[in-house]
Amino acid sequence: MGTSKVCSLLSLLRVSFLLMFICGGALATQRLLVVINNQDNPHHLSYSKLTQSYIQGQADSVKRHLAVEVIISTATWPDLRSLWTFYPLLKELKDLYESDNIDWVLVIQEHTEVDLVLLQKLITSFNSSAPQFIGRALQDKTPTIIHHYENTSLKYPDSSSGMLLSWPLITSRPNREPIDFNIDPQHELARYLYDDGKGTALTDAAEFCGESSQSDTCATRYSLESTLCPASSMHKAVSEDDIFVMIKTGEVYHKTRVPLQMRLWTGRLKHKEINSEKLDPSIPTVKVDAPNTERGHCAKFYAILKRALQTENIRKKPWLVIVDDDTIMNVTRLAKLLSCYSVKDKIALGERYGYKAHDGYGYSYITGGGGTVLSMPSVKAIINGGYKCNKPDEPDDMMLGIWLRSLQIPALHSSLFHQAPPSAYAPRYIVSQKHQAISFHKYQPDDPDKVAKEWLGLTPLLTPDMEHDEL
Incomplete structure (x- = not known):
């Protein structure tokens, strides 16, 4: 077989492989970074590691469409104690992962439960190349002191259920200083990202569930009972x-x-x-x-x-x-x-x-x-x-x-x-x-x-x- 024919055949094979690669969904794989935004204490770190292990154990079930990495905030940034306000977390994420082609960031608490299969299904309904802010929406009934008596129209996330941010939202956050007093960081983050209507509003997703929801469609859920510690071999009861x-x-x-x-x-x-x-x-x-x-x-x-x-x-x-x-x-x-x-x-x-x-x-x-x-x-x-x-x-x-x-x-x-x-x-x-x-x-x-x-x-x-x- 002549050299030209061999080259033509190789070109055809490359095209065929590329088509298989695309049709097989490999190019549809997205990268998800899960951040367990925990607290600086041995008890909180121990529970964070359990949550990390639980999520990592599900990674194989979604690996065809979702590449998952799970980090613990106090382990990744041990010298930063202000990540609970979310503003420095956005900056640190951008600095650390800017060249890693991250598509989505899920920020959760130590006790947030995550179902990766249902989360992956939710992710497919959103465009990761556009700014996206997704979670379980809360809204004030009346103006309240903890939110500086502001307009009640703002929807803000229940951060205990987690919140999903697309990478463009993290890289294009508003160019303005956050407020000095941090009272309710989930409300303050939503206001910051909304930027008086010039930014991104929260999208309410039913898949982000609240306290002990029994729905079989929950991608995340949260149990307050899990934050308490009944007497056991690990915990001495306090009376x-x-x-x-x-x-x-x-x-x-x-x-x-x-x-x-x-x-x-x-x-x-x-x-x-x-x-x-x-x-x-x-x-x-x-x-x-x-x-x-x-x-x-x-x-x-x-x-x-x-x-x-x-x-x-x-x-x-x-x-x-x-x-x-x-x-x-x-x-x-x-x-x-x-x-x-x-x-x-x-x-x-x-x-x-x-x-x-x-x-x-x-x-x-x-x-x-x-x-x-x-x-x-x-x-x-x-x-x-x-x-x-x-x-x-x-x-x-x-x-x-x-x-x-x-x-x-x-x-x-x-x-x-x-x-x-x-x-x-x-x-x-x-x-x-x-x-x-x-x-x-x-x-x-x-x-x-x-x-x-x-x-x-x-x-x-x-x-x-x-x-x-x-x-």
Whole structure:
């Protein structure tokens, strides 16, 4: 056979192979990067590895159409503690994977369950070459303080169910600075990407499911129960006897907030103190050496920490909880969550907020209204570290965040703590928490008895006998 005929035959073979390659679907294979956006703590890392292994175990079932890589954020970027705000995560993803031909990024939490077969089916209905933002949409019923009283038309993702972003969305994100305060990062991300209508809006997908959905079409789902730790060989049970609650109040509320709070839940606690600048034997309160301030309360918060460390019956407790006098909390539920953590570790836990946390110069903090949970090693580290309030009325929770950052103690977040009452949250989001929520804050506008009974499973001691207008 002549050389020209051989070359012609090889050309035909190449064409035939290429057609087989295309028709066989090989060119349709897309790359999916799954990011488990976890928290910096041994318990959270351990669960993240289980989730990573579970997803990787499904990869073969979709490999013809989807090449899957699964990473854990704290392992990939161990020095970055602000990835929970999402802005720095988008930047890091672009920098690390820009040349890797990624098509899709799925951002999930440690406890998000993923079905790759159903996710791959969902992906085929979207164009990965265009900006895409997909998830389980939440929407506020009324303007709310946690979203800066903004327009309620914005749809934002339930990040616990995961959110799917196309690579063009990550590379073409808006060229503007995020807001300074991080309160609800999933809402803030949606607002940032929407960019006042110039960007990309969230697409609601039924395949992204909420709390314990039983649908057989769920590509992702989430179970709040999985965030708790029942007693086992891996987890030592925490009981209410391991927890000391210190209530931060002032004389102005001795006859209003304090009696209501005692009736709702603190009156049943065995291990508690009501701390005020004024001694009041009728309650009774314990006097702390700090003035009452209209706002801020840093001096009082610090005095409470100091007293906890200096008082033997408090110091012996593994866990310290500091709450406001208008916080409502179920301590039994809290104990189930604390069973996930080692009392030997430095732990700071609650609802996490941030101030400029995304830019590397700010910090994360536990917002005080939902309750601040500290392991005793954390209390010791703060007091023995010589930290102080610059002014008595500085925001106590934000100062705590500064101290925690200096001590390299991560501010751990649980969605079961709430800085606001139930009505401040999107109905589709909050309804799933009726059996697990740990705390809510404020006695208005929601009826505190209803919050205690219906949302926190508490049984108030007495029938309501006071007006709530003074609270």
